[in-house]
Amino acid sequence: MAKMQAARDAMAAIMGRVENGQRVGGVDAKKEPQIYQTAIEYYKDQFRNAEKADRMVDVAKSAATMKYLAFNPKSALVNMTAMVTNVPAALHAYAMDGKGSMTKVGPALAGAAKDYGAVMAERLENADEQAFIDEAHRKGYDDPQYARDASKTTIDSTSKAWGKAMTWGMWMFGKTEQFNRGATMLAAYRLARGRGLDHAEASKTAEHTSNRAHGTTGTMPQWAWGTGIGARVGQSLYVYQKFVHNYFQMLHEMLGAKQYKALAYATAxxxxxxxxxxxxxxxxxxxxxxxxxxxxxxxxxxxxxxxxxxxxxxxxxxxxxxxxxxxxxMGMNLSGSMGTTIDLPGAGGMMDLLGPAGGVVKDARDAFGFLAPGSTAKPQRKRCRPALLSRFRRCARPPASPRSRVMLSWTRAESSTSRPPATQL
Incomplete structure (x- = not known):
């Protein structure tokens, strides 16, 4: 029933309404055909019933998320870096409307981070700020969107046990995501009130700033809509490209608005x-x-x-x-996790084309070959991430054959230098 009502509301927004014999609102299919067609395609993709292929894509996404993000402290650390990369630029561009000095952003963000960290245990003294935080909680603006979406997708598409494992695995990442969004919104709210906006306007500005800084989950680019083979491949390939895509969209908006201070900061x-x-x-x-x-x-x-x-x-x-x-x-390499380039599929064929999900399949295939007695796998083949290999080593006795001992010693050396990918929201 809720889905039917949402579909009716969506169509009403597109078609508009009739008042005194005249159509008000909506999208004119003759004057704006491209916008009209895009809206129709979007709603068709959003409201269609789930198919078996959708569940397969969701399972592939959950496997990639479990491999690269769950139970991974590095992912949580990388996620926190958004507070000193995207967020200050977004605060200056949206909360401050590109006006004033960037030096005002740092103290505002530091104070908001401190206060939001404490707001889970106690209330803020400022009544308007507390009302804003309560509204954000109620509407889910500061929810850990990626962690929530990953857990919900997993539960809907697989077993409850796997869903619980995903929830536990994404707990740490989810907390950093919630902190990032909440602190960003509180800082944006304060900066917006500081330039004269009232409570309602400042609240909308804060939500918009957070969405631009961290992105929103649950949406795909137009080329990944639908049920065709191209759309399915696109849905798999786009799993972690959302963050880089959002970053470039933010830069494009800043460039269009001539907000060069924020643009320079976000780039550097x-x-x-x-x-x-x-x-x-x-x-x-x-x-x-x-x-x-x-x-x-x-x-x-x-x-x-x-x-x-x-x-x-x-x-x-x-x-x-x-x-x-x-x-x-400081001896850490986070360049792959914080990169802003979009890598194209390489020589790996279909596995590269499937993005992180293909990486999971490829690493699982290599892992089984690696663990097999007498495996002749060559060292240059890509392995599972070191954290998984260390768990295998704890559970398995050292192999007896000389060839296996050589392979095990190589794995230890690789684990000390490999850098598993992470991501940022």
């Missing part, structure tokens, strides 16, 4: 924290440099040339910072 912050590796601007610069070098008859790899030059003149430490940012200086 990921490079400062995680280095140039995997970032869009350095990737473009390396491509241009590589083309110029080839035009002058130099066939060396541009990226290798730049980092070799930095190491030669400034030392290895400077190279680490250039590659991996401030986290690299």
């Amino acid at each position: 912050a990921p490079m400062v924290l995680a280095g140039a590796t995997g970032q869009i601007l350095p990737a473009v610069a390396m491509t241009i440099l590589g083309g110029a070098m080839k035009a002058m008859g130099d066939d060396r790899d541009a990226e290798k040339f730049v980092y070799d030059t930095i190491r030669e003149y400034l030392g290895g430490g400077a190279e680490e910072i250039a590659r991996y940012g401030l986290f690299g200086a």
Whole structure:
């Protein structure tokens, strides 16, 4: 019944209503055919009944989420970095309307983070701010959307036991997501009130700011709508591309609104924290440099040339910072998790085309071959992430054959250097 009512409301929004013999609101199919057709396709995709293929895609998503995010402290750490990358830029662009100094954002965000961290245990002294937080709780604006969506999808598509495992596994990630959204909204609300907006306007601004900074789950790009094979592949490929997609949408809005301070911050912050590796601007610069070098008859790899030059003149430490940012200086490589480039499918064929879900299948296949007695798998084959391998090693006795002992020792060496992917909301 609720779905039918939602469908009727959606069609009413598209078709408008008739008042005094005239149509009011809605979308005119003749004047705005593209918008009308897009809206119709969107609602058809949202309100269609689930099919077996939908459940298969959901299971693949849940497997990828369990592998890369669940029970993974690194994912929670990477998720928190949004508070110093996307969020300050979004606060300046939306809550402050691009006006004023970026220096106002830091103190406002720090105070909001402190207060929101305590708001779960006690109430705020400011009545309007507490009313805003209560409304956000009631409407679910500060819910951990990705963790909630992953758990709900899993329960709907698989067993309750797997759903509970997913809920437990995503608990830590969900708490960081809730903190990020709640602190962002509280900081945005305060900044919006500071520039003269009333409670209702500031509340809407805060919600909009949080959605732009962290994105919203449950939606797919238009090319992934529908039930065709192309749409199914797109749904699988898009599992973790939502975050990068949202980042570029935010940059596009800032550029269109000429909010250059926020744009510069949002572009530079990921490079400062995680280095140039995997970032869009350095990737473009390396491509241009590589083309110029080839035009002058130099066939060396541009990226290798730049980092070799930095190491030669400034030392290895400077190279680490250039590659991996401030986290690299502390011995951590989060460049893959905080990258802002969109990787295209490589030589892995269909497994690469299926995105993270394909990665799960490929790693599971390699893991079974790796654990098999007398396996002849070569070291260059990609393995399961080190956390899973360490669990296998704790549960299994050391193999007796010399070949297996060599493979086990190689796995230990790989686990010390591999960096499993994570993600950011």
